[in-house]
Amino acid sequence: MRGRGTLARVLWGSFFIQSSWSFTRMQGIGFGAAVSPALEDIYDGGEACRDALKRHSAYYNSHPYMGCAVLGASVRLEEMASLGECAPGAATEFKKKVMGVFGALGDEFFWGSLRPFAAALGALAVFSSGVWGVALFLGVFNAVHLRMRCSMLAKGAELGEGVAGYVSSLALPRWSERLRAAACAALGVLAALAVFAAARPAADGHGAGVALVFVPGLAALGIAVFLLGALMKKGMSPTSAAYLVLVPLIVYGVIAY
Amino acid sequence: MTHGAILADAVRVSILGGLLSLDRTAAFQSMVSRPMVTAPVIGLVMGNIACGLVAGITLELLLSGDLPVGGHVPLHETSIAAAVTAVAAIALEAAAPAGKAALAVAPALLLVLPAAVLYRYADKAARGFNERIALAADRAFERGRAPRLRARNLTGLAVFFLTASAALFATLLPMMYAAQAVAAGRMEPRWLHPALAGLVVLALASAVRAVETRGGLLIFSASGAAAAIGLMAVT
Numbered sequence: 062m063r064g065r066g067t068l069a070r071v072l073w074g075s076f077f078i079q080s081s082w083s084f085t086r087m088q089g090i091g092f093g094a095a096v097s098p099a100l101e102d103i104y105d106g107g108e109a110c111r112d113a114l115k116r117h118s119a120y121y122n123s124h125p126y127m128g129c130a131v132l133g134a135s136v137r138l139e140e141m142a143s144l145g146e147c148a149p150g151a152a153t154e155f156k157k158k159v160m161g162v163f164g165a166l167g168d169e170f171f172w173g174s175l176r177p178f179a180a181a182l183g184a185l186a187v188f189s190s191g192v193w194g195v196a197l198f199l200g201v202f203n204a205v206h207l208r209m210r211c212s213m214l215a216k217g218a219e220l221g222e223g224v225a226g227y228v229s230s231l232a233l234p235r236w237s238e239r240l241r242a243a244a245c246a247a248l249g250v251l252a253a254l255a256v257f258a259a260a261r262p263a264a265d266g267h268g269a270g271v272a273l274v275f276v277p278g279l280a281a282l283g284i285a286v287f288l289l290g291a292l293m294k295k296g297m298s299p300t301s302a303a304y305l306v307l308v309p310l311i312v313y314g315v316i317a318y
Numbered sequence: 319m320t321h322g323a324i325l326a327d328a329v330r331v332s333i334l335g336g337l338l339s340l341d342r343t344a345a346f347q348s349m350v351s352r353p354m355v356t357a358p359v360i361g362l363v364m365g366n367i368a369c370g371l372v373a374g375i376t377l378e379l380l381l382s383g384d385l386p387v388g389g390h391v392p393l394h395e396t397s398i399a400a401a402v403t404a405v406a407a408i409a410l411e412a413a414a415p416a417g418k419a420a421l422a423v424a425p426a427l428l429l430v431l432p433a434a435v436l437y438r439y440a441d442k443a444a445r446g447f448n449e450r451i452a453l454a455a456d457r458a459f460e461r462g463r464a465p466r467l468r469a470r471n472l473t474g475l476a477v478f479f480l481t482a483s484a485a486l487f488a489t490l491l492p493m494m495y496a497a498q499a500v501a502a503g504r505m506e507p508r509w510l511h512p513a514l515a516g517l518v519v520l521a522l523a524s525a526v527r528a529v530e531t532r533g534g535l536l537i538f539s540a541s542g543a544a545a546a547i548g549l550m551a552v553t
Contacts, residue, residue, distance in 0.1 A: 081474030249541030
């Protein structure tokens with residue numbers, strides 16, 4: 062049976078779930094390595110343990126943090142299988158069923174929403190407090206990330222297949238929308254601060270002069286953001302956009318100054 | 319800077335960049351590999367943290383939409399951030415007395431972007447090499463043995479570290495020499511101001527695009543206008 066501290070070892074292993082990421086197996090070996098402390102406890106070594114390890118080292122790919130929910134559920138299902146309460150392949154079937162959905166949820170929430178939100182907050186903080194903005198970025202992101210890793214692993218080990226319901230109850234798509242809207246708001250403030258910082262020296266720091274530079278500057282930035290955003294929506298990569306914008310501006314700078 | 323000093327900086331940045339890049343895929347994913355963190359760390363090592371902070375913010379926002387979804391391998395943002403910061407810091411030092419840190423970031427990015435192809439190639443090569451780890455595990459299973467999966471899995475760390483560090487080192491030396499040669503003796507070149515403004519606009523556009531949501535542009539504009547009114551009132 063699963064010993065004390067086994068889940069902690071699985072949690073530690075989950076941080077290395079992508080260490081041997083490859084194109085054909087993706088996170089398969091990492092998943093097998095992460096779940097192996099629990100399998101060794103449950104099957105007490107031997108042939109059954111080896112078979113379980115082989116099952117869990119097959120192709121697997123999901124979001125690395127959401128993998129904790131799948132790891133927890135796999136531990137529970139393997140425990141049940143060892144007691145004859147479900148088929149030996151139940152955990153593998155469960156992984157196949159949920160990895161795509163969990164991956165999409167995690168990509169949208171963590172990569173597409175929480176990280177840009179934390180980055181926008183961090184960038185704002187760098188403007189006012191320097192390096193503390195970097196700490197804020199790491200703090201905001203990892204406070205959510207680490208808490209969710211731990212809770213999903215624990216819930217998975219408790220609920221087995223029922224962890225899918227737990228993940229659903231987190232309403233991640235709704236939170237993603239909110240975080241994206243908050244990130245847009247933070248970026249708007251950042252844009253205003255950036256233009257203001259440029260306008261102040263240009264107007265010698267005096268009220269009316271600042272307004273004369275600041276307001277048109279902000280309007281121009283808004284239009285440029287809209288136009289560049291439209292180009293990126295059409296498929297232009299950030300690197301192509303960098304060449305498109307920076308090379309002409311450097312040439313212009315050389316000619317104009 | 320002397321040849322020895324440039325070589326020492328290139329080695330330091332390559333090793334540190336390689337270590338930080340482990341966080342990207344191979345371990346933890348705690349975001350220390352993101353430009354927002356990597357660039358200031360490299361800036362600190364190069365003796366110009368302000369340069370790292372500017373590079374960190376702009377690159378973080380610029381690359382925020384390139385996500386590792388499915389089998390897609392995104393641009394290697396850690397190596398790009400490390401190289402841009404190192405090149406910008408060298409350029410600023412060569413242009414002594416140092417100009418504004420922010421000004422060197424845009425040309426440094428243009429210099430580094432072609433190398434981004436090599437960084438991504440190295441990343442893909444590491445992932446390709448990792449197939450051997452999976453195949454070795456399969457062979458052990460076929461022989462009826464339980465492979466030491468945890469140890470095998472962790473060998474991937476060395477693969478990711480070595481490829482990222484080697485790619486960084488191979489590109490850093492020529493770029494650092496080029497930056498030093500171009501910047502030597504030029505103090506605070508005013509002709510880089512438009513490019514800096516362009517970089518900020520580009521970073522903001524890319525970030526807004528990355529978090530595109532219903533009414534996102536409206537929220538961006540409204541919050542920008544509200545902040546502008548607040549700033550004007552304070553002034």
